[in-house]
Amino acid sequence: MILQNARRALLAYLAAFVACYVLAILFATTANLINLALVDVKFGPGDVVRTYLFDLWGMTPRWELARYGNVMLIAFAIAFPVAALVRFVALRSHSGARHLLPWLYPLAGAVAIGTGLTIMFNQYEVTAVAGARGLGFWAQCLAGGVAGFVFERVLARGGR
Amino acid sequence: MKRGVLNVCALLLSSSAMSRAPAQAQALQVETLADGLENPWGLAFLPDGGMLLTERAGKLWRLDAQGRQVAQIANVPPAFVKLQGGLFDVVLDPRFATNSLVYLSLAHGEQKHNTTRVIRARLAGDALHDSKVVFENTPKGTSAHYGGRLAFLRDGTLLITTGEGAEYREDAQRLKSTLGKIVRINGDGSIPADNPFVGRADADPAVWSYGHRNPQGLYVDPVTGIVWSTEHGPRGGDEINAIVKGANYGWPIATHGLDYTGGRISPFETYPGVTEPLLWWTPSIGVGGVTVYHGALFPEWEGDLLAGAMGHQHLQRIEMEGGTVVQRHKLLEDRKARFRQLQVGPEGAVYAVIDAVNNREKSGQLLRIIPRR
Numbered sequence: 350m351i352l353q354n355a356r357r358a359l360l361a362y363l364a365a366f367v368a369c370y371v372l373a374i375l376f377a378t379t380a381n382l383i384n385l386a387l388v389d390v391k392f393g394p395g396d397v398v399r400t401y402l403f404d405l406w407g408m409t410p411r412w413e414l415a416r417y418g419n420v421m422l423i424a425f426a427i428a429f430p431v432a433a434l435v436r437f438v439a440l441r442s443h444s445g446a447r448h449l450l451p452w453l454y455p456l457a458g459a460v461a462i463g464t465g466l467t468i469m470f471n472q473y474e475v476t477a478v479a480g481a482r483g484l485g486f487w488a489q490c491l492a493g494g495v496a497g498f499v500f501e502r503v504l505a506r507g508g509r
Numbered sequence: 510m511k512r513g514v515l516n517v518c519a520l521l522l523s524s525s526a527m528s529r530a531p532a533q534a535q536a537l538q539v540e541t542l543a544d545g546l547e548n549p550w551g552l553a554f555l556p557d558g559g560m561l562l563t564e565r566a567g568k569l570w571r572l573d574a575q576g577r578q579v580a581q582i583a584n585v586p587p588a589f590v591k592l593q594g595g596l597f598d599v600v601l602d603p604r605f606a607t608n609s610l611v612y613l614s615l616a617h618g619e620q621k622h623n624t625t626r627v628i629r630a631r632l633a634g635d636a637l638h639d640s641k642v643v644f645e646n647t648p649k650g651t652s653a654h655y656g657g658r659l660a661f662l663r664d665g666t667l668l669i670t671t672g673e674g675a676e677y678r679e680d681a682q683r684l685k686s687t688l689g690k691i692v693r694i695n696g697d698g699s700i701p702a703d704n705p706f707v708g709r710a711d712a713d714p715a716v717w718s719y720g721h722r723n724p725q726g727l728y729v730d731p732v733t734g735i736v737w738s739t740e741h742g743p744r745g746g747d748e749i750n751a752i753v754k755g756a757n758y759g760w761p762i763a764t765h766g767l768d769y770t771g772g773r774i775s776p777f778e779t780y781p782g783v784t785e786p787l788l789w790w791t792p793s794i795g796v797g798g799v800t801v802y803h804g805a806l807f808p809e810w811e812g813d814l815l816a817g818a819m820g821h822q823h824l825q826r827i828e829m830e831g832g833t834v835v836q837r838h839k840l841l842e843d844r845k846a847r848f849r850q851l852q853v854g855p856e857g858a859v860y861a862v863i864d865a866v867n868n869r870e871k872s873g874q875l876l877r878i879i880p881r882r
Contacts, residue, residue: 404773475675477770
């Protein structure tokens with residue numbers, strides 16, 4: 350039973366990561382290309398496709414801490430267990446907080462990505478993911494929120 | 510035409526052209542003139558044989574010819590010291606012997622509104638007097654990428670490098686902003702009438718060249734007149750550029766570097782209208798200052814570029830022949846020193862300003878490099 354739960358949690362974690370990663374990179378690359386277009390850079394469809402594909406591969410987790418994929422994995426590895434603990438406590442309480450439970454994992458995912466980006470920024474005052482500047486930051490948080498939603502869905506499906 | 514030759518050279522340069530040059534390293538004698546410095550940044554030679562040296566923490570020192578710190582210069586304007594911000598470069602006015610004017614660059618302001626500022630002041634005894642702000646960069650809200658190198662052109666006008674503030678990278682392409690530029694002013698802060706964008710409503714008239722990220726080196730070769738600049742790339746793409754009036758050096762629309770997290774900065778490594786660097790380093794060496802060797806002590810180095818490496822901690826001699834790079838030599842790697850700035854002294858020795866040794870705090874040095882006897 351414990352092993353089954355752990356497998357389910359791991360599957361949910363990986364599914365959440367993949368969802369977040371793909372969405373976050375698409376958002377970041379789009380923001381980056383828009384910023385370049387605003388300074389009159391001209392690019393064709395081939396340039397755009399190449400950039401998306403490069404970024405999708407380029408930020409995957411590696412043995413380098415600064416890779417965005419690594420940051421996501423670490424952030425979710427902290428955020429989702431904390432959210433699960435909060436959920437455990439909330440389910441056993443009789444407070445109104447129970448109504449917030451459907452939002453718990455999406456919120457945890459969004460906060461995880463936002464916190465990861467903020468920590469990276471504070472180290473050198475450079476937004477490591479250029480597409481996360483300005484409104485791009487909130488788009489990245491949205492990707493984290495989607496990850497939380499996916500995490501919850503996969504967990505729930507396994508629980509049926 | 511010369512640029513064309515330089516560009517071809519950059520394309521042909523390969524890692525096989527890099528030599529660790531143990532023979533050259535053994536032939537060098539290094540004297541530590543000063544140590545225990547706090548992130549020293551800029552160095553200027555005084556006519557009496559002494560030197561002025563800045564520390565990024567906000568201090569300006571007068572050194573004697575042996576490198577001893579004989580006095581801390583008073584009345585240095587306070588700098589905004591945080592992360593990469595602080596007191597940067599010092600240069601003497603070309604007519605210093607008669608007017609005693611010095612120029613200092615520094616970060617000025619506060620966290621949410623700070624800038625690269627250049628002041629001019631008269632050095633009398635061990636104090637600055639009559640300080641005047643002669644340039645202030647477009648303000649920004651980060652403590653990163655200030656540029657801050659100063660150099661006089663042969664016509665007596667002053668070049669200033671500015672960084673793009675890291676968060677404002679696209680502004681390096683916006684001529685209305687002075688972020689990510691090399692600007693040119695007269696010594697009194699006025700704008701030379703022959704600057705390339707004077708009279709254009711969409712441009713700041715001080716802009717001399719644009720598309721720079723964080724230029725940390727600037728040197729005007731007194732023999733050839735070529736302006737050399739080094740600038741930090743992100744993950745890869747550190748560059749040496751020969752600066753031409755009005756040219757676009759590409760950041761962030763064309764670069765050989767990637768973002769720190771592994772993504773593309775732009776779809777392009779080259780782009781129409783963008784001037785290619787003479788050479789670039791991938792991975793980045795954390796390039797520091799640049800100079801051209803002209804002197805009597807190293808005749809075989811005559812006309813070669815010398816560049817500091819802070820991240821990779823060495824001095825790099827870039828052997829030049831007819832305006833092209835023929836070989837690169839890593840020197841003094843064993844010192845584990847972050848080579849921030851390089852100057853050739855009046856006697857032909859190479860003076861190296863070391864930001865830190867082994868990345869220890871307050872371990873900065875001033876080195877004098879001569880041939881081993």
